[in-house]
Amino acid sequence: QSVLTQPPSVSGAPGQRVTISCTGSSSNIGAGYDVHWYQQLPGTAPKLLIYGNSNRPSGVPDRFSGSKSGTSASLAITGLQAEDEADYYCQSYDSSLSGSGVFGTGTKVTVL
Amino acid sequence: EVQLVESGGGLVQPGGSLRLSCAASGFTFSDHYMDWVRQAPGKGLEWVGRTRNKANSYTTEYAASVKGRFTISRDDSKNSLYLQMNSLKTEDTAVYYCARGYSGYDSPPPLDYWGQGTLVTVSS
Numbered sequence: 655q656s657v658l659t660q661p662p663s664v665s666g667a668p669g670q671r672v673t674i675s676c677t678g679s680s681s682n683i684g685a686g687y688d689v690h691w692y693q694q695l696p697g698t699a700p701k702l703l704i705y706g707n708s709n710r711p712s713g714v715p716d717r718f719s720g721s722k723s724g725t726s727a728s729l730a731i732t733g734l735q736a737e738d739e740a741d742y743y744c745q746s747y748d749s750s751l752s753g754s755g756v757f758g759t760g761t762k763v764t765v766l
Numbered sequence: 767e768v769q770l771v772e773s774g775g776g777l778v779q780p781g782g783s784l785r786l787s788c789a790a791s792g793f794t795f796s797d798h799y800m801d802w803v804r805q806a807p808g809k810g811l812e813w814v815g816r817t818r819n820k821a822n823s824y825t826t827e828y829a830a831s832v833k834g835r836f837t838i839s840r841d842d843s844k845n846s847l848y849l850q851m852n853s854l855k856t857e858d859t860a861v862y863y864c865a866r867g868y869s870g871y872d873s874p875p876p877l878d879y880w881g882q883g884t885l886v887t888v889s890s
Contacts, residue, residue, distance in 0.1 A: 702868075755815075
C-alpha cells in the first residue's frame, strides 16, 4: 500500500467542481517535497497534469489546479467535463523509502 | 515531437529474466533523468526506478520491491533506456512504462512524457 492516500473514487455532474485529496505524512508531503499529478484515461499512458504542486504544463486546461498544505495536497477540477472521466494519481518523494518516486493510491473520477 | 517507445515485453517464467528497452527521440536524451513505472492489471501506478543524467553521474534509484533484482541503464549514444529484470516473480506482472523526467527537478522529477508501455507477464 502506498504512503500517499487518495480516495478511491469521486464523482460529479458536468459543470461541477470536484477535488481529489492526496494525504501523506512528515516524511513526504509534510517534509516540503513537491507533489505532481497525473491523469490516466482508460487504456492509455498517464499524462502529467500538474507539477511542482500547482503548475500546469503547456496544453493543460486551467480547469485543473493543484495546491498543497501541511501533509496533504489537492487536485481540483472545475467545470467538470465528460472527457475528465479518468484515473488520477499524485506523486511525491518519501525520505523513509528506498527510491524517491512514490505514487498515490489513485482516484477514479466519474462524470455523472 | 518527443517519442518514447518501449519494447521487449512478453511471457516469462518465474525466476526468469527479461530486458526491456525504451527508444527515445525528439529531444536531447542525455539531458534528462529517465524513469520506469509499472502498472499491474487493474491496479495503480508503481514507481520502479530512475537513472539520472550524465551531469548527475548517471546515478540510479530503485523501489524496494525491485532493488537487487532490476537494473536500469542507459546508452546516450543510442538514445536508449533499458530495464534488466532478473529473478522475476508473478507479482512483477505489469505494463512497464518508460517516462522522461522534466528538466530542473529532482525528488522526484515530474514525468512529462510517457511511452505506450510494454506488457510483462510472469507465469508458469
